[in-house]
Amino acid sequence: MPFQKTIKSEITLSGIGIHTGKKINIKLIPAQRDTGIVFYRTDKGVPVKAKLPFVIDTSLATTIGIDGIKIRTVEHLLATLYAFGITNLIIEIDGSEVPVLDGSALEFAKTIMKTGTAKQGKTIPLFKITKPFLYESSRSRIVAKPYKGFKITYKIFYEHPLILEQSLSIEINEQIFLREIAPARTFGFLKDIQYLLQNGFARGGSLDNALVLDEKGVVGGKLRFRDEFVRHKILDAIGDLSLVGYPIKGHFIIEKGGHTAHINFLKHLIESGYYELEEEPYFNFQLSTQAV
Template sequence: MVSRTQFHGDRAGVRKNGLRQKTLKRAIPCRGVGLHSGAVVEMTLHPAGADAGIRFRRTDVTGRDPWIAARYDRVVDTRLCTVIGNDDGVTVGTIEHLMAALAGCEIDNAVVDIDAAEVPVMDGSSEPFVFLIECAGTVELDAPRRAIEIRRPVTVGDARRGLTLAPAEAFSVDFEIDFPSPVVAHSTLDVRLVNGTFKREIAKARTFGFLEDAERLRAMGLALGGSLENTVVVDGDRVLNEEGLRFDDEFVRHKVLDCVGDLYLAGAPILGRVTATRSGHHTNNEVLRALFADPTAYAIVEMTDTAQAYAEALPATA
């Protein structure tokens, strides 16, 4: 298991050519509806110190530990979203869109205060969270930014549904989806998450669902906050949202978004290539557990300006 304590180092030894950790410049609040609960949620993003990582704090909880580390080994449910929890049974769900925004904006440390068990869905994408982060501003901390360098391939699942992490100089995702729906259908996207690519190409992609599943999900107490304002709804051979799609391939782009958010639960950026076939939250978490179970498959390294320059020189898409 990789913990934040393993990232600790001599702060005085931050090299001049090394990248530094970032946090928010100031706190910033937001308000929205939980996708599954339908409840109104108040959430505030706060700055945090070096090596703190991303942590959630349930402000509505009394008598139990309100803190939950945003870490792969704290994932307790992956059915329709990613849910993390602590030893006191306190949970926060639907964290993947916010985690993807934090990853895309290179926020290493933050505290997320939230008064409910679910992150607000906003418009179903990461774009509102990217906007919040940009409004708050970012600041560098006096500590090196570290990454998880993939040293050898790690695979979970199979050819039908699986995910592989492989060595690479920069973080990239090659994702394939295949649905029986004529609207969603088969689609692939190969994208390098460098030089602002996440904000331009991925952040706006919204979550999606099928009208035929809505009644079943609501009977299960799920998707109670889902609407055309926060979900791309597919009915047979058409999209019900009046404005249509934001991208021709918005469906696969959102799957990439989910994958980016889920993998940021590694506790640091990943230097490696992701190849995913019909992967979902469960598989995304499973590959992190497999990775950290094998100490020979990864190394914790400091991110340098040289590595960043190499990454930014790569084209955004393959």
């Protein structure tokens, strides 16, 4: 089993929320063993654990919350913490959305690399897939299989000449995440912007924090990878899967996924019992009234 980890010193970051359009400040604070990943809304005085029972919305981002208090777009930061093996952290945030920064996880990753992590002298159980498990919805298909490490195979399909069908199968560890996944930016389509704005989304979106596509290609920018779109989907999936609260051992094959599919898949996987953990996890979806 891996050791629990936190960061060596505090980290402060600021940026715009891609959906709220508001400036937000966050502070990552080292935490004691067995704390877990906990967001703390400093403007509300409310803590919320980054665990599956506290997911309250999956519309275009993953949102956690409790008693009407929410934190949106947690997936990029959570993916980074997972990739670096950080299991204990307090995240102070003065608004309702994690800053999008440049639309990727690269700044989160580089800042944590610079600060460093610290082992805490206590192990954490592994969440191991023990039997193949299939989840299907009207548009998505996700399979989990036993595997010695943590691997994601992702396939996407978009009727756009720059994307069409993209797929990537990749083992997830700190080095691969930093090099191959963290730089991949969120993306959207110019034709959808008016609808998104009218429905309370993308108010902070810009060419500085997202890949925007018109009918032919990327507007005002260049791709970091030829298949940057599927790489970003893998980034999102890592963040969503991390909400089980433990390091994962398994191979996840995802077709036409998204935040809603990822979270629904996790809930059904937990209910199936096709996993193994050395101690009983907290997965009570009905009694999620206490965040810490």
